[in-house]
Amino acid sequence: MAITKPAPQRVEPEGRxxxxxxxxxxxxxxxxxxxSPIRRALAAPVMQSWTTVFVAVMVQALPFLVLGVLLSAAIxxxxxxxxxxxxxxxxxxxxxxxxxxxxAVLPGCECASxxxxxxLVRRGVxxxxxxxxxxxAPAINPIVLTAxxxxxxxxxxxxxxxxxxxLLVACAMGWLWLxxxxxxxxxxxxxxxxxxxxxxxxxxxxxxxxxxxxGGFLVVGAMAAATLKAVAPESWLRAAxxxxxxxxxxxxxxxVVLSICSEADAFVAASLSQFSLTARLTFLVVGPMIDLKxxxxxxxxxxxxxxxxxxxxxxxxxxxxxxLTGWVML
Numbered sequence: 001m002a003i004t005k006p007a008p009q010r011v012e013p014e015g016r017x018x019x020x021x022x023x024x025x026x027x028x029x030x031x032x033x034x035x036s037p038i039r040r041a042l043a044a045p046v047m048q049s050w051t052t053v054f055v056a057v058m059v060q061a062l063p064f065l066v067l068g069v070l071l072s073a074a075i076x077x078x079x080x081x082x083x084x085x086x087x088x089x090x091x092x093x094x095x096x097x098x099x100x101x102x103x104a105v106l107p108g109c110e111c112a113s114x115x116x117x118x119x120l121v122r123r124g125v126x127x128x129x130x131x132x133x134x135x136x137a138p139a140i141n142p143i144v145l146t147a148x149x150x151x152x153x154x155x156x157x158x159x160x161x162x163x164x165x166x167l168l169v170a171c172a173m174g175w176l177w178l179x180x181x182x183x184x185x186x187x188x189x190x191x192x193x194x195x196x197x198x199x200x201x202x203x204x205x206x207x208x209x210x211x212x213x214x215g216g217f218l219v220v221g222a223m224a225a226a227t228l229k230a231v232a233p234e235s236w237l238r239a240a241x242x243x244x245x246x247x248x249x250x251x252x253x254x255x256v257v258l259s260i261c262s263e264a265d266a267f268v269a270a271s272l273s274q275f276s277l278t279a280r281l282t283f284l285v286v287g288p289m290i291d292l293k294x295x296x297x298x299x300x301x302x303x304x305x306x307x308x309x310x311x312x313x314x315x316x317x318x319x320x321x322x323x324l325t326g327w328v329m330l
Contacts, residue, residue, distance in 0.1 A: 046230050053226035053271055058219070062264075066211070073206035077199055092126040096174035099129035100167050103136030113137045121302075127186055132174030135314065138262040139166035139288040148284065151266035155277060157329055158284075165285045165325040169318045176313065185306040224258050226271075237274045247279040252319050255287035262288035278326025285322040290314045 087102070088095040117134035121127055138144065140163050152158040240250050251272065260268055265287045269280040290311045299307035 050226045050230040053230060054223060056267075056271070070207060073203050077202045077206060088125060088129055092128050092178055093175070095126055095129035096132045096178070097171050099125075099133040100136040100170045100174065103133055103138075103170070104140045104163070104167075105142070121186065127181065127183070128174040128177045131177055131310070132170045135173055135289050136167055136170035139170070139285065144262050144266070144288070147263055148266040151270040155330075158277060158281065161277075161281050161325050161329045162284050164329075165281065165318075165321050166288070168325070169285060169289065169314070169321050172317055172321070173310075173314055176317075185309065186302050224254075224268075241274040241276065241279070244276065244278070247275050248282050248319065248323055251275060251279045251283040252286045252315070252322075255283045256291045256315070258287070259291040259293045260287060276326075277330040278323060281326045281330065282319055282322040286315060286318045289318055 088098055113134045117130045120130040120133065145159050145163060148162055149156065149159050239246075241247050251269075255265070258268070265284060269283045272280060272283070295307055295311050298310065302310075
């Protein structure tokens with residue numbers, strides 16, 4: 001009887017994989033070797049200014065971010081999507097403002113609003129209402145409005161201006177979808193994100209994901225705000241801030257690029273004190289509705305055909321409504 005030799009197993013050469021402990025060790029060794037130049041760099045006035053702004057933004061924003069993530073996870077896991085379908089009026093034109101107002105009492109960041117809106121569409125809610133909720137929930141919920149009041153203690157009118165402008169944009173986009181939207185642009189998800197998990201597993205999984213995801217964008221946003229304050233020449237910032245049109249457009253684009261979580265964006269906006277309240281209001285209205293991460297999430301949830309139409313329209317309408325609201329209220 002022939003004896004079959006076992007196939008030789010491929011042995012992976014050692015030392016080719018860079019795991020996390022090894023990477024951390026290398027980074028620590030580099031920091032130790034370069035501690036003298038690093039210490040001199042941190043002692044520079046510009047770095048001290050950068051560190052002050054960065055730490056201030058992070059310390060102010062983190063409590064609201066954590067609270068928002070916990071509440072968002074609880075709503076996403078423990079509140080069934082069918083509840084929203086039963087609570088909305090049957091007529092789509094009336095369901096749009098009701099869905100927009102629902103965002104004022106349901107805390108959650110934009111990272112959570114996209115999957116929730118997808119679940120609403122999957123459960124039979126009219127897309128116009130689901131999209132209105134998608135835009136309003138991260139912009140006008142209690143956590144965001146409280147954070148805005150804390151970030152602008154000397155300008156309480158910013159809270160009301162943000163509420164009204166964001167709600168107007170959300171409802172206007174919902175009605176615009178009723179008029180011009182097409183169902184073949186939508187590709188809603190086929191199953192929930194935490195299908196098969198227990199409630200506890202789904203809750204903590206959502207918390208871990210949102211903390212890592214939103215927290216990372218907060219760090220990037222705080223770093224960008226600190227860099228803008230500490231490095232950008234004052235004459236550049238003054239030139240942009242002194243031109244009303246340029247100031248609004250600059251902060252609108254900055255909101256898209258920075259992609260800051262809505263629970264924390266008010267503190268970044270407050271740090272941009274060179275700019276007018278209207279320009280900073282535009283930053284606060286645009287950011288929770290359309291930024292780089294939201295565009296990717298909307299394309300993944302509803303399809304690219306939807307995102308390439310919905311995102312530019314939302315951006316343009318948010319800028320126009322913010323300017324008009326700021327002109328009247330600020």
